[in-house]
Amino acid sequence: MENSLLIAGFGGQGIMTLGQIIGYAATKSHLKATYYPSYGAEQRGGTANCAVVIADQEIGSPVRNKLNHIIAMNEPSFKRFEYNLIDQGSFFINSSLIKITVKKEKANVYNIAASELAMDIANIHSANFVMLGAYIAATKILDKNIVAETIDDYFTHKKEIAKISLIAFDEGFRQISKLGGKGCHDTTFK
Amino acid sequence: MKNIYKKSSIISENAFCPGCLHGVASKLIAEVLEELQIHQKAICVLPVGCGTLNMESLKLDRVVAAHGRAPAVATGLKRSLPDNIVFTYQGDGDLASIGLAEIIHAANRGENITVIFVNNSIYGMTGGQLAPTTLVQQQSTTSKFGRNTSTMGYPIKMAEIITQLESPTLVARQSLDSPRNIIAAKKIIRRAFENQMNHKGFSFVELLSNCPTNWKMKPIDSLDWMRSNVIPYFELGILKDVEGGK
Amino acid sequence: MSQLFMKGNEAIAESAVRAGCEFFAGYPITPQNEIPEYLSWRLDEVGGVFVQGESEVAAVNMIYGASCAGKRVMTSTSGPGLSLKAEGISYLAASRLPAVIVDVARTGAGLGQIKPGQNDYWFVKSPGHGGFKTIVLAPHTVQEAVDLTYMAFDLADRDLAPVIVLADGVIGAMMEAVTLPPFKDTYPDKTSWILNGAENRESRIISSVTNDLNKLESFHVYQKELYESWGRKDVMVESFMASDAEYIIAAYGTSARIAKTAIRILREKGIKIGLIRPITIVPFPYEAFEDLPYNNVKGILVTELCIPSQMIDDIQLGVLKRIPVHTFGRGGGFIFSPEDIIDELNKVFSLED
Numbered sequence: 179m180e181n182s183l184l185i186a187g188f189g190g191q192g193i194m195t196l197g198q199i200i201g202y203a204a205t206k207s208h209l210k211a212t213y214y215p216s217y218g219a220e221q222r223g224g225t226a227n228c229a230v231v232i233a234d235q236e237i238g239s240p241v242r243n244k245l246n247h248i249i250a251m252n253e254p255s256f257k258r259f260e261y262n263l264i265d266q267g268s269f270f271i272n273s274s275l276i277k278i279t280v281k282k283e284k285a286n287v288y289n290i291a292a293s294e295l296a297m298d299i300a301n302i303h304s305a306n307f308v309m310l311g312a313y314i315a316a317t318k319i320l321d322k323n324i325v326a327e328t329i330d331d332y333f334t335h336k337k338e339i340a341k342i343s344l345i346a347f348d349e350g351f352r353q354i355s356k357l358g359g360k361g362c363h364d365t366t367f368k
Numbered sequence: 369m370k371n372i373y374k375k376s377s378i379i380s381e382n383a384f385c386p387g388c389l390h391g392v393a394s395k396l397i398a399e400v401l402e403e404l405q406i407h408q409k410a411i412c413v414l415p416v417g418c419g420t421l422n423m424e425s426l427k428l429d430r431v432v433a434a435h436g437r438a439p440a441v442a443t444g445l446k447r448s449l450p451d452n453i454v455f456t457y458q459g460d461g462d463l464a465s466i467g468l469a470e471i472i473h474a475a476n477r478g479e480n481i482t483v484i485f486v487n488n489s490i491y492g493m494t495g496g497q498l499a500p501t502t503l504v505q506q507q508s509t510t511s512k513f514g515r516n517t518s519t520m521g522y523p524i525k526m527a528e529i530i531t532q533l534e535s536p537t538l539v540a541r542q543s544l545d546s547p548r549n550i551i552a553a554k555k556i557i558r559r560a561f562e563n564q565m566n567h568k569g570f571s572f573v574e575l576l577s578n579c580p581t582n583w584k585m586k587p588i589d590s591l592d593w594m595r596s597n598v599i600p601y602f603e604l605g606i607l608k609d610v611e612g613g614k
Numbered sequence: 615m616s617q618l619f620m621k622g623n624e625a626i627a628e629s630a631v632r633a634g635c636e637f638f639a640g641y642p643i644t645p646q647n648e649i650p651e652y653l654s655w656r657l658d659e660v661g662g663v664f665v666q667g668e669s670e671v672a673a674v675n676m677i678y679g680a681s682c683a684g685k686r687v688m689t690s691t692s693g694p695g696l697s698l699k700a701e702g703i704s705y706l707a708a709s710r711l712p713a714v715i716v717d718v719a720r721t722g723a724g725l726g727q728i729k730p731g732q733n734d735y736w737f738v739k740s741p742g743h744g745g746f747k748t749i750v751l752a753p754h755t756v757q758e759a760v761d762l763t764y765m766a767f768d769l770a771d772r773d774l775a776p777v778i779v780l781a782d783g784v785i786g787a788m789m790e791a792v793t794l795p796p797f798k799d800t801y802p803d804k805t806s807w808i809l810n811g812a813e814n815r816e817s818r819i820i821s822s823v824t825n826d827l828n829k830l831e832s833f834h835v836y837q838k839e840l841y842e843s844w845g846r847k848d849v850m851v852e853s854f855m856a857s858d859a860e861y862i863i864a865a866y867g868t869s870a871r872i873a874k875t876a877i878r879i880l881r882e883k884g885i886k887i888g889l890i891r892p893i894t895i896v897p898f899p900y901e902a903f904e905d906l907p908y909n910n911v912k913g914i915l916v917t918e919l920c921i922p923s924q925m926i927d928d929i930q931l932g933v934l935k936r937i938p939v940h941t942f943g944r945g946g947g948f949i950f951s952p953e954d955i956i957d958e959l960n961k962v963f964s965l966e967d
Contacts, residue, residue: 198619198789201619201789202619204619205617205618205619205791210791211619211789211790211791212788212789212790213619213788213789213790214784214787214788214789215787215788217644217645217728217729217783217787218727218728218729218947236874237790237871237875238871238872238873238874238875238876238877238878238952239871239872239874239875239876239951239952240784240788240790240871241784241872241949241951242951242952243951243953243954244951244953378817407812408811408812408813408814409811409813410811411682411809411810411811413679414821420823423819423821423823424825426817427812427817428812428817429809429810429811429812429817429818429819430809430817430818430819430820430821431679431682431709431809431819431820431821432819432820432821432822432823433675433678433679433705434675434678434701434702434705434822437671437672437675437678437702440667440671440672440673440675440676440678440679441675441676441678441679441682442679443639443665443672443676443679444637444639444665444675444676444677444678444679444680444681444682444683444687445679445680445682445683445809446679447637447663447665447676447680448636448637448663448679448680448683448684448685449683449810449811452810452811453811469668469669469671469672470668470671470672470675472668473667473668473672477665
């Protein structure tokens with residue numbers, strides 16, 4: 179098993195936090211993981227993306243251009259990476275901010291109104307955790323409880339944020355069960 | 369017969385040109401270290417330039433730094449060995465030109481070290497080139513018609529610059545041209561080492577010196593030239609003395 | 615042993631602490647900033663000293679001073695800063711002072727870009743004036759960065775010489791699981807040469823300059839013998855799926871781990887391809903290339919995160935034109951993917967035809 183994930187969005191959307199939490203949770207699950215944040219001389223609030231690879235054997239490249247999964251938090255990121263998804267791969271799309279239709283064929287698409295759902299829970303800053311819940315629920319790549327524990331650990335000194343993040347994480351799971359655990363794109367496996 | 373003078377035991381032969389006052393600076397340091405009974409704890413950081421010649425004459429633990437970097441090397445030593453006495457011995461090319469950043473920042477951090485700055489207004493070891501401290505109109509091998517301020521600027525007053533910083537606790541300038549000034553110089557060198565022993569922080573002593581060889585003068589004439597040209601520009605005295613309330 | 619998911623730069627810093635590093639001086643430069651940031655509080659915690667220098671020049675001279683005092687010392691930087699540290703590294707080598715220098719390499723000459731690159735290979739082969747070498751260790755995972763940093767302190771103390779750890783922006787910035795080594799509690803005795811005041815002993819001098827030319831030449835002969843001894847005992851190289859390989863990728867650091875993925879993909883298709891990965895850049899594993907089964911191996915592709923290829927000089931010395939050697943790289947801070955390597959292999963060797 180070797181799975182490559184790209185998480186992309188604006189700076190400030192918690193992209194890097196999400197990538198790191200998946201890495202921590204994978205390590206806790208005795209899997210191999212790499213997390214690589216794309217860094218550069220970018221301004222605050224610019225684009226942000228990170229690559230996460232999870233595997234059950236030694237990981238070679240921490241950066242891939244053929245991705246199993248993409249979590250896209252905003253439109254520019256989605257457009258930039260859309261065609262890096264492999265056939266039968268999955269998009270997790272923040273449909274609150276991404277209004278364009280997916281052109282890539284043979285793709286699973288999970289539309290999650292993460293920003294809106296997060297605002298209903300507490301504030302927009304937990305949108306990333308709604309997406310994380312949806313991602314874990316749909317892919318089952320990691321155990322739900324281990325990820326929840328990891329979120330709790332990550333915010334050890336910020337109990338309020340931990341609480342909100344876990345509620346948002348659960349909301350992501352609920353969204354996937356509402357979708358019957360399936361992606362919802364017309365062009366899926368055409 | 370009464371013994372009125374004893375050569376310091378931690379200095380061997382003079383390594384400098386005849387008539388050069390570097391030898392006096394080294395001798396004063398050696399005497400002070402011995403009188404304060406700290407010579408067995410002292411580590412001398414030597415520069416690149418004529419001051420390097422102390423590597424042959426001072427019987428202390430010593431290290432030769434890269435050109436200008438003595439204050440950085442001294443920082444590493446003193447932070448590692450806070451109970452030892454660490455001092456730099458630097459010339460004007462080393463300290464005021466290539467090592468300007470290192471001396472300013474060591475001073476600004478308030479490193480608990482002693483800096484002895486021997487200013488003879490010229491690059492001696494490399495053969496008499498223009499130094500940052502060369503006087504206006506003074507000739508050198510790279511300013512054949514004298515220091516021209518429109519292209520070479522003015523001689524840098526290091527002691528005054530160091531005085532502007534908050535951290536240093538003792539900043540002074542003395543001259544080695546006369547017995548009277550040499551006695552005053554020894555007194556301030558002693559204060560600078562006592563400061564370090566008492567953990568008072570950064571001390572800076574600038575000593576005006578000569579270079580008969582590259583000034584192309586007889587030693588005696590070089591002393592006259594110091595009095596009529598060097599000392600009037602680089603004023604003597606204690607510029608900053610936190611302990612003494614200045 | 616429990617595994618920690620750690621950022622490369624922080625893992626390097628923690629490894630240094632565990633190796634007994636007592637003094638670190640550095641200067642901010644991307645992509646290595648987490649090393650000084652981490653050590654600024656961590657060394658304080660364990661009773662060590664951290665100083666942020668006014669420049670890379672000052673920082674390397676601060677570790678020079680602390681090394682004179684017998685401390686285990688380290689500095690870290692990236693390409694442009696390594697240029698400035700070159701002076702100090704030369705003095706460390708000439709004065710026979712142990713020190714560890716970490717270069718988290720980025721791309722391009724001059725300021726280039728802060729993005730990852732493997733552009734300092736040529737430079738670290740002899741990082742300063744006057745003709746000297748340092749051992750250069752090049753990790754390709756965060757775990758290896760930890761292990762090699764830990765080892766670097768021992769090598770530096772063994773030879774009384776600076777040692778370079780050559781990472782790159784990917785290794786520095788990425789996170790990966792590591793097992794940290796234990797805290798060292800025994801160190802080599804340095805009392806015979808350090809400076810700590812001439813009390814009840816003769817005074818000492820540590821210097822890169824001497825007026826005794828015979829002594830200086832003896833030191834030059836010693837350097838030659840030291841470098842030759844490295845070639846005999848310190849070479850480290852990984853051979854990955856290379857024993858039956860018809861095609862070889864030669865790569866170190868991050869480009870080597872990317873190559874491993876490409877090799878796994880191609881092996882699944884039945885293509886006999888492997889990797890030879892120098893772990894020590896100095897001493898270089900020439901024998902791994904000299905001793906290739908040339909009746910079986912058809913060609914080599916050198917992959918690096920830089921253009922032009924720099925390691926090709928050493929590969930050619932090992933291969934001596936017996937088989938074709940091609941190069942593939944990305945410059946500008948771009949990272950090639952395993953698929954990019956496969957495409958290039960297909961182009962030069964027609965592998966999948």
